Amino acid sequence: MTVAGSQQLAGRTRATFSVWGMTAVLQLTDAGALPRAHALLRAELAAMDAAANRFLPDSELSRVNAGAGGPPTPVSPLFVQALKEALRAAALTGGAVDPTVGGALIELGYDRDIGQLRAGNAEHPGNEGGRRAHLTAVAGGPGCVRLDPGRPALGQPGSVALPAGVALDLGATAKALAADRAAYAIAADGCGVLVGIGGDVAVAGPPPPGGWAIRVTDDHDEPAAGPGQTVAITAGGLATSSITTRTWRQRGRSLHHILDPATGLPAVGRWRTISVTAGSCVDANAASTAAIVLGAAAAGWLSRQQLPARLVDRGGRAVAVGGWPTEGGPDDCEFSDDSAAPESARW
Amino acid sequence: MTPQRQHRVRARDARLGQLRQVTRWVGYASAALAGLLAAGFAAAVPGHATAPTAPTAPTPQQQRPTPQVGGVTSPDTGSGSGQLQQPVAPPTYTPAPPVVVSGGS
Numbered sequence: 001m002t003v004a005g006s007q008q009l010a011g012r013t014r015a016t017f018s019v020w021g022m023t024a025v026l027q028l029t030d031a032g033a034l035p036r037a038h039a040l041l042r043a044e045l046a047a048m049d050a051a052a053n054r055f056l057p058d059s060e061l062s063r064v065n066a067g068a069g070g071p072p073t074p075v076s077p078l079f080v081q082a083l084k085e086a087l088r089a090a091a092l093t094g095g096a097v098d099p100t101v102g103g104a105l106i107e108l109g110y111d112r113d114i115g116q117l118r119a120g121n122a123e124h125p126g127n128e129g130g131r132r133a134h135l136t137a138v139a140g141g142p143g144c145v146r147l148d149p150g151r152p153a154l155g156q157p158g159s160v161a162l163p164a165g166v167a168l169d170l171g172a173t174a175k176a177l178a179a180d181r182a183a184y185a186i187a188a189d190g191c192g193v194l195v196g197i198g199g200d201v202a203v204a205g206p207p208p209p210g211g212w213a214i215r216v217t218d219d220h221d222e223p224a225a226g227p228g229q230t231v232a233i234t235a236g237g238l239a240t241s242s243i244t245t246r247t248w249r250q251r252g253r254s255l256h257h258i259l260d261p262a263t264g265l266p267a268v269g270r271w272r273t274i275s276v277t278a279g280s281c282v283d284a285n286a287a288s289t290a291a292i293v294l295g296a297a298a299a300g301w302l303s304r305q306q307l308p309a310r311l312v313d314r315g316g317r318a319v320a321v322g323g324w325p326t327e328g329g330p331d332d333c334e335f336s337d338d339s340a341a342p343e344s345a346r347w
Numbered sequence: 348m349t350p351q352r353q354h355r356v357r358a359r360d361a362r363l364g365q366l367r368q369v370t371r372w373v374g375y376a377s378a379a380l381a382g383l384l385a386a387g388f389a390a391a392v393p394g395h396a397t398a399p400t401a402p403t404a405p406t407p408q409q410q411r412p413t414p415q416v417g418g419v420t421s422p423d424t425g426s427g428s429g430q431l432q433q434p435v436a437p438p439t440y441t442p443a444p445p446v447v448v449s450g451g452s
Contacts, residue, residue, distance in 0.1 A: 014446070022452045025446070025447045027446045027447065092429070092430060092431050093431075175452075194446060194447060196447040196448075196449070198452030199448065199449045199450045199451060199452045200449070200452075201447055201449050210441060210443055211438075211439065211441065212446060212447075213441050213443040213444060213445045213446055214438075214445055214446070214447055214448070214449050215445035215447070215448045215449065216448075216449050216450065217448060217449075217450045218450050218451060219450040219451055219452075222448060222450060223448075228448075228450075229440075230440075230441055230442070230443070230444075230445050231438035231439060231440060231441060232438060232439050232440075232441040232443065233434065233436075233438045234435065234436060235434065235435045235436075236432070236434045236435060238438070238449050239449065240449040240450050240451060241451060242450060242451025243451070244451055245450070245451035245452055273450070273451060275449060277434045277437065277438050278431055278432050278433065278434055279431075279432025279433055279434055279435070280432055283431040283432045286431060287431055305430065305431055305433070306433045307431060307433060307434070308434065308437040308438055322437065323437030324437060324438060325437070325438060325439055325440040326440075
């Protein structure tokens with residue numbers, strides 16, 4: 001993790017820096033609170049990095065994955081919370097979001113930081129990634145994770161045990177959870193705060209007049225004037241999942257990081273980008289990720305969850321569900337039909 | 348029935364009545380003790396909730412930090428609830444310049 005731009009925060013309400021190869025944004029309503037808020041956010045990111053970064057060999061997640069098939073691995077309360085959220089997301093999305101797809105991601109070549117992966121495309125060794133990813137995903141599933149939360153108040157740590165061959169990836173929830181935790185910690189002082197980490201946005205405390213304006217688009221690194229829509233939220237979280245980012249190539253095929261747990265392969269549904277608002281960022285991210293996996297069934301599922309969402313199909317046509325505002329332009333319309341059958345996986 | 352026998356019967360009935368009283372109080376005490384032990388045990392095991400989780404998302408004013416974990420407070424993201432948390436209100440269209448971009452990462 002690298003953090004930059006932390007100098008001269010006094011008198012400002014905004015800080016941006018790079019973390020995990022993404023852009024983090026911290027925006028406050030109170031300029032005087034920025035130095036402390038920035039320190040809190042950095043501490044939260046560092047803690048989550050040490051707990052749940054799959055690419056750090058000494059992270060807790062790496063130790064848990066390395067211990068698969070063996071005795072339970074002791075873990076911190078933060079890791080327990082992160083895994084609980086991941087398992088909860090799996091339960092509430094019907095398994096569309098699954099923390100046990102780590103092994104499948106590795107089989108598909110996503111075994112290092114995405115920047116290194118892209119840089120090493122040509123050198124990445126070929127393997128039977130697709131078939132092995134499928135077998136790995138089928139062998140896993142949230143039910144195979146043995147989590148003992150321990151009793152931190154009594155000094156008894158939690159522990160996690162995995163069957164042999166199963167590896168966890170908390171990418172669908174840990175980043176959003178870090179945003180939620182940091183936002184709530186900063187807002188505890190009464191300051192209005194927005195924390196954005198790679199497009200996962202959490203807000204807490206009193207919002208500014210009109211709410212927090214957020215541009216939703218395919219890539220969180222796109223300029224604010226790029227294609228998309230600007231909406232305002234006053235509480236909770238907003239997250240966007242897209243198959244257009246975090247992509248790499250393996251044996252001539254273009255892959256992305258949102259896997260369908262049923263196949264162990266990148267989701268192949270009709271939507272390329274989905275933005276969701278929810279009561280928390282971690283729930284918004286779980287819903288947006290699940291919706292990408294659900295494909296044609298996503299809009300109906302989001303409606304039943306009463307989660308406002310904006311779905312953009314592969315042709316760039318956007319639809320809104322659950323009270324998400326429409327712009328009235330040719331690119332946005334209210335979703336009204338969810339009768340299409342789910343797509344089948346193609347490899 | 349002789350007066351002597353009547354006296355014995357009344358004495359027996361009195362003792363049986365006392366026994367019923369004792370049995371009743373032993374029952375009350377057992378139930379109370381069981382309740383106390385159950386409450387104590389429930390508070391001691393992991394996952395105990397001190398208050399029921401609200402089924403709807405809290406408003407910003409209702410949101411409160413939970414105990415310290417790893418140096419920062421952690422939000423209640425609804426763990427244990429049976430549904431993803433809905434937002435307090437849906438997003439609204441705004442012409443204001445955005446403070447952040449949400450997209451894939």
